[in-house]
Amino acid sequence: MILSTPVDFLSRVPTARRRAVAVTVLALLLARAAPLGGSNDIWSTLSLKEWRDTRRMRSEERRQRESQTPLNTPALEKQMVDLDLESPRAAHTTRALQVPSPSLPTPKPGAEAWSQQAVLVNAGRRSEGCVPQVSQHLMLNWADPISKTGKEAFLLLLHTFFLVARTVLSVMVARLDGRIVRDLVSANGKGFLQGLGWWFALAVPSTYTNSMIRYLERKLALAFRTNLTRYIDDLYLNKNLNFYKFGLGLGTVTALLITTDVTRFCDSLAALYGNIGKPALDLIIFTSQLAASLGPIGTLGLFTNYAFTAWILRAATPAFGRMAATEAKLEGEYRAGLSRIGRDGEEVAFYNGGRREMGIVWSTYERLVRHVHSVFKVRIPYGMTEDFVIKYFWSACGYALMSIPILFPAAKDALQIGTGGGHSQVASRAESYMSNRRLLISLADAGGRLMYSGKDLAELSGYTSRVYSLLASLHALNNGIYPVNPRPEGLPLDQPFYDMSNVHGQVIVGPDHLLLKGVPIVAPAAGVGARRGGEELLRRLDLRVEKGDHTLITGPNGVGKTSIARIIAELWPTWAGSLERPHQGEGGIFFLPQRPYLCIGSLRDQYVYSPESYAEMKARGRTDAELMDILAHVHLEYLPSREGGWETRKEWKDVLSGGEKQRMGMARLFYHRPNYAILDECTSAVSSDVEGLMYEHAKSIGITLVTISHRPSLLKYHTRHLRIGESPSAPPDSPLASSKSQIFNDLPIPTSPQMAMGWRLTNLASGTEAENLELETELEKIVNVLENDVGRWESRLKEINFELSGK
Numbered sequence: 001m002i003l004s005t006p007v008d009f010l011s012r013v014p015t016a017r018r019r020a021v022a023v024t025v026l027a028l029l030l031a032r033a034a035p036l037g038g039s040n041d042i043w044s045t046l047s048l049k050e051w052r053d054t055r056r057m058r059s060e061e062r063r064q065r066e067s068q069t070p071l072n073t074p075a076l077e078k079q080m081v082d083l084d085l086e087s088p089r090a091a092h093t094t095r096a097l098q099v100p101s102p103s104l105p106t107p108k109p110g111a112e113a114w115s116q117q118a119v120l121v122n123a124g125r126r127s128e129g130c131v132p133q134v135s136q137h138l139m140l141n142w143a144d145p146i147s148k149t150g151k152e153a154f155l156l157l158l159h160t161f162f163l164v165a166r167t168v169l170s171v172m173v174a175r176l177d178g179r180i181v182r183d184l185v186s187a188n189g190k191g192f193l194q195g196l197g198w199w200f201a202l203a204v205p206s207t208y209t210n211s212m213i214r215y216l217e218r219k220l221a222l223a224f225r226t227n228l229t230r231y232i233d234d235l236y237l238n239k240n241l242n243f244y245k246f247g248l249g250l251g252t253v254t255a256l257l258i259t260t261d262v263t264r265f266c267d268s269l270a271a272l273y274g275n276i277g278k279p280a281l282d283l284i285i286f287t288s289q290l291a292a293s294l295g296p297i298g299t300l301g302l303f304t305n306y307a308f309t310a311w312i313l314r315a316a317t318p319a320f321g322r323m324a325a326t327e328a329k330l331e332g333e334y335r336a337g338l339s340r341i342g343r344d345g346e347e348v349a350f351y352n353g354g355r356r357e358m359g360i361v362w363s364t365y366e367r368l369v370r371h372v373h374s375v376f377k378v379r380i381p382y383g384m385t386e387d388f389v390i391k392y393f394w395s396a397c398g399y400a401l402m403s404i405p406i407l408f409p410a411a412k413d414a415l416q417i418g419t420g421g422g423h424s425q426v427a428s429r430a431e432s433y434m435s436n437r438r439l440l441i442s443l444a445d446a447g448g449r450l451m452y453s454g455k456d457l458a459e460l461s462g463y464t465s466r467v468y469s470l471l472a473s474l475h476a477l478n479n480g481i482y483p484v485n486p487r488p489e490g491l492p493l494d495q496p497f498y499d500m501s502n503v504h505g506q507v508i509v510g511p512d513h514l515l516l517k518g519v520p521i522v523a524p525a526a527g528v529g530a531r532r533g534g535e536e537l538l539r540r541l542d543l544r545v546e547k548g549d550h551t552l553i554t555g556p557n558g559v560g561k562t563s564i565a566r567i568i569a570e571l572w573p574t575w576a577g578s579l580e581r582p583h584q585g586e587g588g589i590f591f592l593p594q595r596p597y598l599c600i601g602s603l604r605d606q607y608v609y610s611p612e613s614y615a616e617m618k619a620r621g622r623t624d625a626e627l628m629d630i631l632a633h634v635h636l637e638y639l640p641s642r643e644g645g646w647e648t649r650k651e652w653k654d655v656l657s658g659g660e661k662q663r664m665g666m667a668r669l670f671y672h673r674p675n676y677a678i679l680d681e682c683t684s685a686v687s688s689d690v691e692g693l694m695y696e697h698a699k700s701i702g703i704t705l706v707t708i709s710h711r712p713s714l715l716k717y718h719t720r721h722l723r724i725g726e727s728p729s730a731p732p733d734s735p736l737a738s739s740k741s742q743i744f745n746d747l748p749i750p751t752s753p754q755m756a757m758g759w760r761l762t763n764l765a766s767g768t769e770a771e772n773l774e775l776e777t778e779l780e781k782i783v784n785v786l787e788n789d790v791g792r793w794e795s796r797l798k799e800i801n802f803e804l805s806g807k
């Protein structure tokens with residue numbers, strides 16, 4: 001009989017092997033029990049029955065999920081459409097910054113500290129020797145997000161377990177390989193069949209282990225990415241408006257260019273554990289196994305081989321980190337160029353700008369390709385060296401080492417392992433040869449992977465430096481820390497120097513009025529221009545708006561009208577003086593910008609667009625009927641039926657006309673019911689009759705308007721007129737200064753001779769001599785236009801009538 005009973009068979013298997021099999025089986029059981037869906041409460045299960053129920057429930061859920069979202073089905077398509085649905089876990093959770101900001105050191109004010117920061121940020125790029133510094137720095141700072149969740153620790157533990165299991169299995173397979181050959185050479189049919197049985201028995205856990213390692217590595221990368229993305233989003237999209245500051249160029253890096261690097265960084269970081277940990281473990285275990293077979297000379301030879309290989313490869317390794325960082329940057333620039341065209345597609349199409357844009361995008365692509373080509377070229381000699389050393393040199397060394405116990409009688413003792421049991425010397429040698437050969441191949445593979453991981457480490461350092469610069473920059477912005485620039489030497493002493501590190505204005509949010517007291521209107525300078533300081537548009541503006549002070553702001557293009565709104569909204573800093581304003585939203589202040597913004601989402605979302613969700617607003621008593629009523633006031637009542645209802649989701653910026661978009665903006669204003677509204681040219685595309693109705697409605701529901709516009713026709717909806725770009729002519733005690741409060745009587749009117757442009761505030765409602773003068777001036781302008789043009793129009797009319805009469 002060829003096959004023995006299981007008990008008999010087991011008793012003949014060596015104890016060490018039985019233990020190894022037991023460990024593998026345990027690993028399998030553990031892995032099956034592991035919460036692959038992501039939860040890590042496996043240890044909290046109470047009884048076997050509960051555990052079974054939970055498992056059944058989970059597999060049921062999984063089956064249901066899979067049946068609902070099979071690939072390439074309408075269900076998946078629906079999911080794709082719903083991608084822009086707001087996550088309930090995002091903005092509406094109470095979770096603020098996931099990791100406290102001090103965990104990453106931000107640069108301190110002062111040029112020296114900033115240059116130190118730059119050294120750290122650039123470390124990975126300049127020299128591969130700095131890799132450990134940067135990585136260590138990053139690891140230390142990320143210990144927080146990783147350890148806090150516990151999930152990553154569990155995944156790492158499981159990953160480690162499978163890595164060890166794979167090494168143990170590799171050794172078992174190598175030994176089994178030798179046994180099978182031995183039994184074959186010694187014509188032991190029973191042993192041979194048993195060996196084959198074991199071979200298949202080992203194949204199952206081996207393949208499972210390999211799959212689990214890949215699965216866990218990806219899951220780990222995803223977990224890292226989720227944590228890091230959440231961390232960056234918390235910093236980027238928080239109340240400090242860092243996303244806007246990045247757009248202004250106040251950050252040291254461009255956020256959009258770097259976001260893809262987060263993915264690469266996380267993939268690279270997750271893979272690194274397996275790429276270094278596994279081969280290192282393999283190297284130790286395989287070497288110890290081989291050492292028993294090869295004896296001291298062989299072991300010494302192995303170590304000499306390692307040292308020599310490491311030395312050669314280190315000398316041949318180019319600066320992979322710097323190359324990876326440059327490639328990521330160039331690829332980001334190329335992608336950003338394409339997305340810019342997509343964003344402004346209609347404008348580009350109107351100008352027929354396809355060819356011009358292609359030139360720009362193509363030049364970015366060429367730069368990327370040139371770089372990638374040079375990387376390819378650098379890789380050729382490195383790849384040759386690596387292949388030669390790892391594949392050929394290591395194999396040659398392996399053969400030489402394997403020959404030691406066979407060719408040198410002094411090392412014969414080493415062959416006692418695996419011999420005996422009545423096998424012939426040839427069979428024992430064959431067994432020893434096969435086992436050692438397999439171990440050596442695995443060893444060469446492990447060594448190769450360890451050497452390759454040097455390259456991975458270098459590339460990781462490149463991604464690290466990119467991600468680190470983003471984080472450092474975000475932290476600096478978040479804490480209001482900017483590089484300190486010295487005052488330019490040629491700047492006159494009486495001319496203020498507006499540096500971002502030197503902002504002294506006071507901002508109070510909360511009062512039920514709007515006040516700018518001695519506030520300079522300055523456009524901040526970023527990047528290289530920051531050394532020159534911000535551009536002063538108005539030396540100081542004094543303006544108080546109480547309820548009912550409807551104020552129209554006019555002035556030539558580029559004079560700084562919108563800049564006033566930016567300062568009030570705290571998009572730009574208040575360099576000096578004080579700013580008091582209500583909070584943003586219902587009962588406070590609302591800003592309607594020049595370009596109407598329509599967000600992703602349903603028609604209702606366009607309306608409600610605010611930090612509060614519609615459900616929350618509804619809970620506070622806001623109704624759909626109210627939405628419809630407001631649409632009537634902006635003459636858009638036809639929209640829900642035309643577009644298919646409130647829940648319709650479309651790319652609204654392409655669907656609505658320019659005027660419709662602006663009217664939607666006004667609908668938003670009415671819905672939010674603020675006390676004050678800053679309207680920046682937000683009705684320029686709306687017909688005058690509807691515009692008038694909307695302004696009247698806004699006033700009737702108690703909104704105080706601060707309107708920025710070029711249309712004199714809007715004067716009639718306002719009680720005051722602030723002209724920007726005019727010399728200050730009103731004396732401090734002039735009644736032009738304010739309608740209700742006497743605050744301007746206390747404030748000096750700007751008189752600085754350096755001020756190229758000034759401002760003038762007039763009251764339109766009280767009918768004083770000066771105000772009448774104001775209206776007369778306006779009238780005069782209109783009469784002038786009429787006088788100049790009416791004659792021309794009349795003569796043109798005569799011409800047309802003449803042509804029509806056919807005489």
Ligand SMILES: Nc1ncnc2c1ncn2[C@@H]1O[C@H](COP(=O)(O)OP(=O)(O)OP(=O)(O)O)[C@@H](O)[C@H]1O
Pocket residue numbers: 248523524525537555556557558559560561562563564
């Ligand atoms: N993001 C910015 N960074 C730096 N300077 C800016 C920025 N935005 C505007 N400026 C500058 O500030 C000045 C005033 O711009 P602003 O938008 O306030 O003009 P405006 O009076 O509203 O003009 P318009 O009537 O054309 O809308 C302009 O010269 C412009 O170049």
